[in-house]
Amino acid sequence: MSSELTASVPPGLLLVGQPNVGKSVLFHALTGRYVTVSNYPGTTVEVSRGTAQALGGLPVLDTPGVISLPSRTGDEHATTHALLGEANATLLQVGDAKNLRRTLQLTVLMAEMGRPMLLALNMIDEAEARGATVDAAALAAELGLPVLPTVATRGQGIDALRAAIPRAAVPRFRLEYPADVESTLDRMAAPLAPLGEGCGIAPRALGLLFLAGDGELEGWLEGRLGEGTLDTLRALRDALQLESTEPLAAVLQQTRMAAAERIAGRVIRQAPQAAGSFAQRLGARAVHPVWGWPILLAVLYAIYGFVGEFGAGTLVGLLEEDLFGGIINPWFEGAVRALVPWPWAADLLIGEYGLWTMGMTYALALILPIVTTFFIAFGALEDSGYFSRLTVLSNRSFSKMGLNGRAVLPMVLGLGCVTMATLTTRILHSPREKLIVTFLLALAIPCSAQLGVVMGMLAGISFTATLIWFVVVLAVLVTVGWLANRVIKGRRIPLMTELPPLRLPAVGNVLTKTWARLKWYLIEVIPLFLLGAFILYVLDRIGALPWLIEAGEPLVTGWLGLPKEASAAFLMGFLRRDFGATGLFAMGAALSPAQMLVGIVTLTLFVPCFASLMMIVKEHGARRAALMVALIVPLAFFLGGLLRFALAAAGWGQ
Amino acid sequence: MKHKPHSHSVPHHAGSPRTLRQIDPGSAARVAGFAAGTASELRERLLAYGLIPGQTLSVIAQRPVTVIQIEHTELALEDTLAACIEIAAAH
Numbered sequence: 152m153s154s155e156l157t158a159s160v161p162p163g164l165l166l167v168g169q170p171n172v173g174k175s176v177l178f179h180a181l182t183g184r185y186v187t188v189s190n191y192p193g194t195t196v197e198v199s200r201g202t203a204q205a206l207g208g209l210p211v212l213d214t215p216g217v218i219s220l221p222s223r224t225g226d227e228h229a230t231t232h233a234l235l236g237e238a239n240a241t242l243l244q245v246g247d248a249k250n251l252r253r254t255l256q257l258t259v260l261m262a263e264m265g266r267p268m269l270l271a272l273n274m275i276d277e278a279e280a281r282g283a284t285v286d287a288a289a290l291a292a293e294l295g296l297p298v299l300p301t302v303a304t305r306g307q308g309i310d311a312l313r314a315a316i317p318r319a320a321v322p323r324f325r326l327e328y329p330a331d332v333e334s335t336l337d338r339m340a341a342p343l344a345p346l347g348e349g350c351g352i353a354p355r356a357l358g359l360l361f362l363a364g365d366g367e368l369e370g371w372l373e374g375r376l377g378e379g380t381l382d383t384l385r386a387l388r389d390a391l392q393l394e395s396t397e398p399l400a401a402v403l404q405q406t407r408m409a410a411a412e413r414i415a416g417r418v419i420r421q422a423p424q425a426a427g428s429f430a431q432r433l434g435a436r437a438v439h440p441v442w443g444w445p446i447l448l449a450v451l452y453a454i455y456g457f458v459g460e461f462g463a464g465t466l467v468g469l470l471e472e473d474l475f476g477g478i479i480n481p482w483f484e485g486a487v488r489a490l491v492p493w494p495w496a497a498d499l500l501i502g503e504y505g506l507w508t509m510g511m512t513y514a515l516a517l518i519l520p521i522v523t524t525f526f527i528a529f530g531a532l533e534d535s536g537y538f539s540r541l542t543v544l545s546n547r548s549f550s551k552m553g554l555n556g557r558a559v560l561p562m563v564l565g566l567g568c569v570t571m572a573t574l575t576t577r578i579l580h581s582p583r584e585k586l587i588v589t590f591l592l593a594l595a596i597p598c599s600a601q602l603g604v605v606m607g608m609l610a611g612i613s614f615t616a617t618l619i620w621f622v623v624v625l626a627v628l629v630t631v632g633w634l635a636n637r638v639i640k641g642r643r644i645p646l647m648t649e650l651p652p653l654r655l656p657a658v659g660n661v662l663t664k665t666w667a668r669l670k671w672y673l674i675e676v677i678p679l680f681l682l683g684a685f686i687l688y689v690l691d692r693i694g695a696l697p698w699l700i701e702a703g704e705p706l707v708t709g710w711l712g713l714p715k716e717a718s719a720a721f722l723m724g725f726l727r728r729d730f731g732a733t734g735l736f737a738m739g740a741a742l743s744p745a746q747m748l749v750g751i752v753t754l755t756l757f758v759p760c761f762a763s764l765m766m767i768v769k770e771h772g773a774r775r776a777a778l779m780v781a782l783i784v785p786l787a788f789f790l791g792g793l794l795r796f797a798l799a800a801a802g803w804g805q
Numbered sequence: 806m807k808h809k810p811h812s813h814s815v816p817h818h819a820g821s822p823r824t825l826r827q828i829d830p831g832s833a834a835r836v837a838g839f840a841a842g843t844a845s846e847l848r849e850r851l852l853a854y855g856l857i858p859g860q861t862l863s864v865i866a867q868r869p870v871t872v873i874q875i876e877h878t879e880l881a882l883e884d885t886l887a888a889c890i891e892i893a894a895a896h
């Protein structure tokens with residue numbers, strides 16, 4: 152292998168494998184670095200890096216799952232990219248022991264990459280529970296590479312795996328493809344050889360990916376091969392395709408699957424299957440056209456009970472009224488008044504827009520308990536495998552928006568954090584789906600922090616208010632999605648998705664995940680809250696706030712029917728929607744229930760936070776991001792005004 | 806290339822082979838192949854899950870979408886996709 156090219160970068164360990172097989176759990180076990188682990192395919196959508204201290208600081212990379220190569224979606228491209236980019240990295244394929252055929256189909260491709268390789272056969276526990284036993288030693292002999300049984304979630308087999316990594320060698324395995332494919336591969340080997348040296352991938356494997364039409368590889372080659380050479384390769388591929396009635400990628404895939412089938416047949420023992428377990432039966436009920444709905448309602452009700460009543464009711468009551476309102480704030484205000492001689496400085500801390508009275512109190516006493524309970528409920532659901540069932544249940548509704556049920560994943564994740572969810576749109580198949588979902592996320596999906604404030608405020612009005620808010624936002628989502636489907640050209644892609652087994656959420660993982668998300672909230676959201684309070688304070692001090700409030704009056708008072716002071720809330724909404732909502736909350740009794748509801752709905756539909764805006768720019772470009780904002784702001788105000796008149800006509804909450 | 810990506814659906818007419826769409830929930834079936842015109846990308850994915858000719862799978866549900874089990878994987882497929890998978894005659 153080449154030496155100068157790779158001398159500077161020590162070769163690392165690349166975790167590859169199919170979606171939802173436990174790569175990220177293993178990554179955590181090897182590096183100590185936590186990346187999100189959830190029970191649905193498509194959790195990891197970006198490459199993450201860490202180092203394994205126990206292996207002498209070996210760099211380890213976690214990648215998004217690929218069912219097979221060539222890569223077809225954005226997250227899969229990231230995996231091919233890592234494969235091509237990490238020169239000479241050792242490959243650690245993580246496979247699902249209970250789905251051995253599917254696992255091996257990828258192994259027989261990876262084994263020809265010309266890289267040192269091992270196979271971790273994970274989820275041995277689930278395989279055994281279903282009566283499947285795999286002879287790891289026989290499999291290792293068949294493939295010519297180390298095979299290590301693991302149960303990543305329980306740490307079983309990790310030590311043996313760690314010990315085997317430094318000893319991994321390039322597998323002695325070669326799969327014989329149909330004769331015409333083989334001869335084309337031979338002819339492609341020469342032009343691909345110099346590149347193979349550079350990235351440490353066997354030219355034969357590059358050829359296989361090229362024949363299958365891997366989009367990421369094609370782009371990578373364009374930058375490295377002369378046009379002439381690339382044209383020669385394409386001509387070879389086209390000639391081979393002409394000889395076959397089946398698409399080349401399918402021919403290659405079928406060869407690999409047939410080989411996997413043969414090997415699996417020799418190493419696996421499957422005891423006769425007992426009737427489905429309770430989890431399997433419940434899983435089937437959850438996607439049942441009739442049973443599915445009561446189950447969904449029960450899940451929603453449980454979330455409402457835990458987050459809405461326990462979090463937003465009990466916990467907020469304890470923290471906001473008793474702890475902050477009754478003890479901390481009076482004491483703090485007294486201390487500030489006594490110790491800070493300058494009124495402007497005291498105001499900065501404890502005034503109307505004070506950093507403490509407004510910023511910290513809302514962030515810690517009002518929102519923190521709500522997001523914490525939400526994150527716990529959400530993490531448990533993510534681990535249960537229920538979200539994938541929602542994919543099936545919601546498929547019909549999403550088809551009206553030109554999407555399929557897969558879109559439910561980024562949408563639901565958006566309820567956690569819209570920024571992350573925007574990144575997760577990578578799991579969707581077409582740019583069109585990505586665009587529609589990104590727009591809907593930006594418009595109508597409130598993130599956890601905002602949901603926290605909104606829930607707290609709505610619960611303070613009435614259950615009817617909560618219901619109106621929910622129905623209005625949902626109606627906007629569906630209508631705008633329906634319109635987007637008509638406006639944005641392209642065809643809809645039918646649903647195809649894997650339904651992972653329902654599992655009991657692991658308490659440890661749910662808590663780790665909750666803590667990771669809380670850190671995000673504490674580190675990224677709270678400073679913005681403080682910044683928001685500070686900006687308002689400054690604007691108020693320099694006398695610009697009254698002027699801005701006057702300027703906003705026609706829109707805020709004339710159209711939305713709110714007191715003109717509410718302009719300040721919308722101003723804060725540009726920073727973060729939830730902060731804007733908090734601004735409304737601060738006005739409290741000055742607003743009638745109807746005004747409050749109009750304000751909340753408008754802010755729910757308002758511009759997404761700065762971080763998610765940046766993510767939209769990154770994924771879709773500045774032009775589209777600007778266009779989205781230009782559509783969203785007027786739309787939010789327009790719909791808010793409509794709601795005002797509708798509520799007035801109905802005589803609700805005046 | 807002869808095969809357009811994303812041309813998933815094929816019209817089903819009488820006299821053509823049985824497809825996955827027509828198998829009752831709770832029964833097993835053997836894959837015969839793909840209907841002519843099945844998109845390359847769809848074939849690749851289904852093949853990768855193990856739907857090669859001769860393989861048996863069991864049908865768990867047909868509504869709201871087709872749900873099958875192959876090996877220990879449950880796969881949900883919309884009807885237009887299920888109609889691309891041809892099933893061998895019962896034996």
Ligand SMILES: Nc1nc2c(ncn2[C@@H]2O[C@H](COP(=O)(O)OP(=O)(O)OP(=O)(O)O)[C@@H](O)[C@H]2O)c(=O)[nH]1
Nearest residue numbers: 171172173174175176189193194195216274302303
């Ligand atoms: N029973 C069992 N569950 C496991 C095991 N390893 C991982 N899991 C669970 O499998 C699910 C998926 O794990 P992840 O590590 O997120 O899988 P991944 O391969 O990174 O998935 P993607 O990022 O979607 O490609 C989680 O719910 C884990 O708790 C195992 O050995 N046994």
Ligand SMILES: [Mg+2]
Nearest residue numbers: 174175194195
């Ligand atoms: Mg992962």
